[in-house]
Amino acid sequence: DxxxxxxxxxxxxxxxxxxxxxxxxxxxxxxxxxxxxxxxxxxxxxxxxxxxxxxxxxxxxxxxxxxxxxxxxxxxxxxxxxxxxxxxxxxxxxxVASQNAALREADRMKEDVNRIMRHDLKAPLNAIIGFSSFLLDSDKFEGPEREYLSIINESGYTLLNMIDLSLDLYKMENGIYQLKPVPIDITTILRKIIKLHETEIISRHLVCSIVQDPAASLASSQNLVLGEELLCYSLFANLMKNAFEASPKHGEIRVTIRSRAGELEISIHNTGEVPEEIREKFFEKYVTSGKPHGTGLGTYSARLITETQHGSIRMESSPGGGTTVSVRLPTP
The missing domain is CATH 3.40.50.2300 (Response regulator)
Structure with missing residues (x-):
């Protein structure tokens, strides 16, 4: 019954x-x-x-x-x-329900990690930035010492911004990032990144240059793109870091800037070669060329940031021809 x-x-x-x-x-x-x-x-x-x-x-x-x-x-x-x-x-x-629960738990843990990064890591960074700024303002240091303090200060600000960016990348993955584009001077960003790698450039006898395409317009706005400064900095910091790491001693890293119709193309060339087996999935998540401490997230985040700013990115690599990563971003 x-x-x-x-x-x-x-x-x-x-x-x-x-x-x-x-x-x-x-x-x-x-x-x-x-x-x-x-x-x-x-x-x-x-x-x-x-x-x-x-x-x-x-x-x-x-x-x-x-x-x-x-x-x-x-x-x-x-x-x-x-x-x-x-x-x-x-x-x-x-x-499916179990997998969804696991995904929700993973998202919760990711939020916890982001919270820790954004809170616990900021306190010591603020101290580094604060003390280095205080010493720079004191005018007690000149020459190399002042240069080193500037690098420490700049690196502190960069890392602080990168922590803030971690949550932004999560939003980009989920399609909920709200882009606030403004005109950004790409040349200034590239020079800052190269300056931070100056010690490595000298110790490994690398040649690093920024080249303006001779065929490009000479208008003052030619190196401006529409985007966000932190996103552009993170994008090119990742790509330049990869180029430095892939270059052999006495190698060359050449950045070429070209004006296109409504876009600016920034091409980063190095003399290293991307292994053939990962070329097709170069911009996918967790793909790495076998670097000891590689996470496989650098080029993935570069693609994510580029596409979030309504741009495009591609990579070409060949034996003897080196590797070129080209980014196109909209201009004002």
Whole structure:
């Protein structure tokens, strides 16, 4: 009877229920309604079995949450096949629910990490920036010492901005980042990045240059793009870092700036070669060329930042020809 069916379902939590509509006491429809109203039993698949061959009756049963409807007389093989099918579907839905829960937990952990980065790491950085700014303002340091202080100060600001950028990248991945574009001078950003790598350039005898395409317009706005300064800095800091790391000693890193129709193209060339097996997926997440401490996120974030600013990015690499990464960004 219907009352016994409800008690059994509540105590046993079966994987699937075959439920007759015509039962003494509480009928099958009411049993189904109560099972679906109970949080502990609502996800159990219910298949109605009935002697009624009525489309309206079948529609009512399915509307109550049943997954199938079998009319009498029936073949046991058909019933078994349908039960098997719905058990497989139930398992698949449970797997999806479990994966979704894991993704939600991963998102929560990512938010926690971002919160820690944005709060706990900022305190020591603010001290570094504050003390270096104080020493620079004191006029007690000249020559190399003042230069080193400037580098420390600039690096502190850069790292502070990169921490703020971490959450922005998460928003970009989810398509919820709100871009606020303004005219940005790309040449100034590139020079800052090269300045920060000055020690490496000297120690490894690298040659690094910024070249304006001779065919480009000489208008004063030729090196301006529409974007956000922090995003552009992060974009080219990643690409320049890759170029420095990929270049052998005495290698050359050449940045060429070209004006295009409504865009500025910035091409970064180095004499290293990208392994053939990763060229097609160079901008994908977690792809790395085997660097000891590589995360595989540098070029991925570069693509994400470029596309967020309505630009495009591509890479070309060949044996003996080196590697060129070209970024196109809209101009004002």
């Amino acid at each position: 219907g009352g016994s069916a409800l008690k059994l379902a509540a105590s046993e939590k079966p994987d699937l229920i075959l439920l007759d509509i015509m039962m003494p006491g509480i009928d099958g429809h009411e049993v189904c309604r109560r099972l679906k109203a109970d949080e502990s039993t609502r996800d159990i698949p219910i298949i109605f079995i009935t002697a009624k061959d009525d489309e309206e009756d079948e529609s009512e049963g399915l509307g109550l949450g049943a997954v199938d409807y079998i009319t009498k007389p029936f073949s046991s093989s058909i019933v078994l096949a349908r039960v098997r099918t719905h058990l497989i579907l139930k398992k698949a839905m449970e797997d």
